[in-house]
């Protein structure tokens with residue numbers, strides 16, 4: 144497979160496949176990011192775990208939705224083994240389509256302020272970690288630089304038109320429900336999740352990674368008032384305990400934190416797939432990827 148690096152994101156690197164311009168190879172590194180900052184310390188196995196979880200999720204969705212997923216090929220350079228996903232190349236829509244089934248995180252903060260979340264009114268009397276009757280759609284912009292901006296339904300319509308806005312909302316909610324059902328069959332809760340969509344040959348398809356602990360909040364059982372996160376929230380909480388909320392010098396990630404992140408991601412994969420991660424292709428060498436290039 145002849146590859147050409149075309150973009151490097153915070154966690155993943157995107158390669159064009161020379162003999163097939165309709166495909167891309169997305170390589171998940173062991174980088175970890177929070178508050179739009181990429182940390183120097185790698186989380187060994189994270190890239191392969193993300194690829195394994197996302198592949199399992201695309202497989203679980205089956206043919207219920209149109210997606211970009213092709214497979215996790217094994218005819219790739221050794222350092223990419225188990226961390227590279229072959230996908231259909233899409234013209235991406237720059238919206239982070241978030242679905243939430245529970246009241247946590249920034250949704251809880253917003254609800255506490257005025258009872259609404261990004262223009263969606265919720266019933267009164269809800270508490271932190273409560274399950275919402277229906278999942279809500281809380282999209283944000285996907286910014287090239289700087290922080291993503293929350294969008295109300297009206298703002299999304301103004302940016303992308305009423306028809307696309309409606310389709311993104313419906314698809315996001317339906318995919319969230321399908322994945323959340325799959326999670327609950329395995330004793331896990333998909334608390335909230337972020338999706339990205341793109342156009343492939345005129346079709347609107349689900350792209351990017353899905354249902355991973357980088358793109359979602361995940362717990363065993365129900366979240367409740369003090370959830371034990373199995374996702375990147377572990378890093379955000381650790382950073383905030385160390386006095387870091389996105390500005391200034393970030394603390395150095397220690398071994399204990401890195402192991403807890405690794406362990407959580409591994410639990411998610413093994414619980415959902417019923418398989419041991421030891422049987423997933425590739426080795427345990429840290430892979431921080433190539434130098435970041437402009438996308």
Ligand SMILES: Nc1ncnc2c1ncn2[C@@H]1O[C@H](COP(=O)(O)OP(=O)(O)OP(=O)(O)O)[C@@H](O)[C@H]1O
Pocket residue numbers: 151152153154155156157167211230231232233234235286287339341350351352438
């Ligand atoms: N099928 C696809 N075709 C084209 N691009 C895709 C496809 N699926 C995902 N992408 C893009 O690949 C990139 C994956 O990299 P990653 O998630 O690490 O980046 P990011 O941190 O989310 O954002 P940025 O690229 O702005 O740094 C994202 O920009 C995502 O939108």
Ligand SMILES: [Mg+2]
Pocket residue numbers: 152
């Ligand atoms: Mg991303």
